[in-house]
Amino acid sequence: LDDARRDDSQRRLGVWLIGAFGSLATTSIVGCLAVAKRFAPRIGLVGDDPRLAQLGLAPLEAIVFGGHDVRRSSILDEAVAISSENGSLRREWIDQLRTELTAVDRRVRTGVVGAGGGAIRALGAPAGDAEDVPARGCIRRLSEDLRAFRNSERLDGLVVVNLASTEPPPTTAESTESLDALESRLDRSTAAQVRAGTLYACAAADSGAAFVNFAASGSCLTPAVEAYAVRATVPVMGSDGKTGETLVKSALAPMFRARRLDVMSWVGFNILGNRDGLVLSDESNKRSKLGTKDGVLPAILGSGVRTRVGIEYVESLGDAKVAWDHIHFRGFLGHPMSMQFTWQGCDSILAAPLVLDLARFADVAMRRGECGPMLHLASFFKAPIHCDEHDLHRQYERLFDYARRTESKRS
Numbered sequence: 001l002d003d004a005r006r007d008d009s010q011r012r013l014g015v016w017l018i019g020a021f022g023s024l025a026t027t028s029i030v031g032c033l034a035v036a037k038r039f040a041p042r043i044g045l046v047g048d049d050p051r052l053a054q055l056g057l058a059p060l061e062a063i064v065f066g067g068h069d070v071r072r073s074s075i076l077d078e079a080v081a082i083s084s085e086n087g088s089l090r091r092e093w094i095d096q097l098r099t100e101l102t103a104v105d106r107r108v109r110t111g112v113v114g115a116g117g118g119a120i121r122a123l124g125a126p127a128g129d130a131e132d133v134p135a136r137g138c139i140r141r142l143s144e145d146l147r148a149f150r151n152s153e154r155l156d157g158l159v160v161v162n163l164a165s166t167e168p169p170p171t172t173a174e175s176t177e178s179l180d181a182l183e184s185r186l187d188r189s190t191a192a193q194v195r196a197g198t199l200y201a202c203a204a205a206d207s208g209a210a211f212v213n214f215a216a217s218g219s220c221l222t223p224a225v226e227a228y229a230v231r232a233t234v235p236v237m238g239s240d241g242k243t244g245e246t247l248v249k250s251a252l253a254p255m256f257r258a259r260r261l262d263v264m265s266w267v268g269f270n271i272l273g274n275r276d277g278l279v280l281s282d283e284s285n286k287r288s289k290l291g292t293k294d295g296v297l298p299a300i301l302g303s304g305v306r307t308r309v310g311i312e313y314v315e316s317l318g319d320a321k322v323a324w325d326h327i328h329f330r331g332f333l334g335h336p337m338s339m340q341f342t343w344q345g346c347d348s349i350l351a352a353p354l355v356l357d358l359a360r361f362a363d364v365a366m367r368r369g370e371c372g373p374m375l376h377l378a379s380f381f382k383a384p385i386h387c388d389e390h391d392l393h394r395q396y397e398r399l400f401d402y403a404r405r406t407e408s409k410r411s
Ligand SMILES: NC(=O)c1ccc[n+]([C@@H]2O[C@H](COP(=O)([O-])OP(=O)(O)OC[C@H]3O[C@@H](n4cnc5c(N)ncnc54)[C@H](O)[C@@H]3O)[C@@H](O)[C@H]2O)c1
Pocket: 018, 019, 020, 021, 022, 023, 024, 025, 068, 069, 070, 071, 111, 112, 113, 114, 116, 120, 123, 162, 163, 164, 165, 166, 196, 214, 215, 216, 240, 241, 242, 243, 244, 274, 275, 276, 347, 348, 350, 351
């Protein structure tokens, strides 16, 4: 075991971020380096729970970042912009990490917009190639980028995490197609006709990388895309990181259920002003997000509860997202009462440690030869695939069970 541990400590884990110049990717990269170098306090990593120690997660020091984006920018510039906007990334950390961040910038490759919708295209002229290339050729090019990263950085494992802007939902035909139908669609389409999420997920599978969909883009994990990944024997999980209002809902709703209180309605309203919010102000992109956010309460409280979720873009707020929730419920003798809460979170600060955790959990799954959905990671997602359990506490038990099973296999 000691030998195995020593080997583990020398591993190099590649984490490839789709949307590498985004706020969340930048915060994940700067945050990982700042914590690894002890500039910043180590707070908010689920993987640090002692009950998970036996999983032997890769240390933050072992992570090497690369990624794709469709805008021209740099992680260094994005980090400086975040620092001056809200101070969540300290300027002195960025200055001390200049060499490392420049090295990551050199590993960011041009991504693909695909059929991502006008809101994503409007983010900036795509830095990308012409997208009238065949979809197959595009997938090959993306997976070549991943292979080159794996080889040049001498990586022991590779995890792709989708942090790109949320796309509109896949069509019903795409959501229900078979693997064969997906294959023939890829054969006859150009890259511009296929959702980028599908192109990236197939490229990850082709290059033997695990895939985590942190965005709400359903095209990354349709049943056909999942089957594509299973055939390539890689682990996958998603969708849509559970970091704010939905996290609170999934922790609080079980309390109402346990006390047999009758929740009549639960209405939540979110306002945010970052680039994510700008893309979500497009009705078709917003539909993806509303879909992942609105399934949690009926799953815990039953279909009788009336729910409504709103998302509005308010530019002045930047990354400081505010959610206001109103819960109307009845108690003993049918007496009505209410609860309200306001959640104010820095979106990327809430999400970045989860990105680092998910990459390291996916690495463990790969090392253990697991493939397909990583159901033990359901607690990290608003809409975990193949999981009807939305109670946060029960979802965490699944993660601890997974770790306990590891322990019993070892002993
Ligand atoms: N708390 C959170 O921050 C949180 C929680 C759950 C989900 N998410 C999701 O994570 C994603 C990232 O959030 P963010 O705040 O960093 O957004 P962001 O807008 O700052 O970053 C998105 C990045 O993706 C890039 N991009 C867009 N389309 C792309 C494509 N097809 N290929 C490659 N790059 C592409 C953009 O250029 C941008 O740099 C969003 O989808 C968001 O909904 C965030």
